[in-house]
Amino acid sequence: MGYMPKERFKVIPSVYLVLIKDNKILLSRRHNTGYFDGNYSFPAGHLDGNETLKKAMVRETKEEIGVLLDQADLELIHTMNRRIPDNERVDFFFTAKKWQGEPKIMESDKCDDLSWFEFNNLPKNIIPYIKQAIDSFLNNIIYSEREGRES
Numbered sequence: 001m002g003y004m005p006k007e008r009f010k011v012i013p014s015v016y017l018v019l020i021k022d023n024k025i026l027l028s029r030r031h032n033t034g035y036f037d038g039n040y041s042f043p044a045g046h047l048d049g050n051e052t053l054k055k056a057m058v059r060e061t062k063e064e065i066g067v068l069l070d071q072a073d074l075e076l077i078h079t080m081n082r083r084i085p086d087n088e089r090v091d092f093f094f095t096a097k098k099w100q101g102e103p104k105i106m107e108s109d110k111c112d113d114l115s116w117f118e119f120n121n122l123p124k125n126i127i128p129y130i131k132q133a134i135d136s137f138l139n140n141i142i143y144s145e146r147e148g149r150e151s
Contacts, residue, residue, distance in 0.1 A: 015044060016041075017096070023118060025119060026115070026117075027041065027114075027122075028105075029041075029112055029125075031109075031112035032109055039126060040130065043064040043065050057069065057074055057092075065106060066103065067099045068101055078093040078141070079093070081143075083147045091133070129146050
């Protein structure tokens with residue numbers, strides 16, 4: 001019998017875009033996705049494979065909100081490790097100091113609101129781990145963890 005390498009543990013990497021202007025943050029409300037619908041998150045997505053985190057962020061941003069980003073303008077501001085019952089995830093939150101175009105809903109089948117919110121007046125219906133990420137980067141915490149079902 002030949003040597004069989006042990007199957008390596010896998011995590012699911014995701015990227016999230018944190019756009020801030022005039023002390024407001026851009027949030028998108030999930031719709032019709034089967035995951036936290038009616039709650040706010042960031043424009044986000046999974047890696048397709050054969051792409052870097054920054055490439056994935058540029059691609060997802062164009063697909064979801066029609067905004068063009070330059071990889072050189074992306075800055076990683078928070079990383080979160082989430083353990084939920086069926087999988088483990090590592091979430092990378094990027095911000096950009098500049099971008100081209102005005103954010104607009106490009107995938108109306110998955111998003112029914114895209115709005116700028118003041119930090120002191122955020123909507124109550126933010127996905128819990130997204131709220132944790134916001135609280136973290138506002139306090140210059142670059143890494144956090146989360147466990148549980150409602151992640």
